[in-house]
Amino acid sequence: MVEDFLKEYAKLIADYPEKISTQRLNLDENFAEIIIYADKVDTGKLIGKNGKMINAIKTVISACKSKDLTSYKVSVKSLDE
Template structure:
């Protein structure tokens, strides 16, 4: 799942070399935290948060298939 988020995010930004995705396990839930170059934060969020919501939707759809709980957060807001 981490690789999927990393690949999607790198395709969206101007500085793909600065994209980092952290994987944190907490209380039977997985948190994927995306960190990008400060200039790329707006591109990952998108207008009215549409891009980050779409990333979350894709990840949650894959997680349901695997019977897991995964959330996606943008680390550097």
């Protein structure tokens, strides 16, 4: 659910939405990492100036903790081609 939301949200921001993909890694029982893979051009847009965009995304995702009691770590990585 959370990774699908992040994928669709990132597609709205990206110049190359077809290259956006997400991966969920369950690190612990109540802790997961979601990695957003994007084109090199789009990684800067997703992180934002001084990290403001990724912090806003993390704030929205932290609200999901109230529903499923899972904490999320969100990171953005560039696709290596």
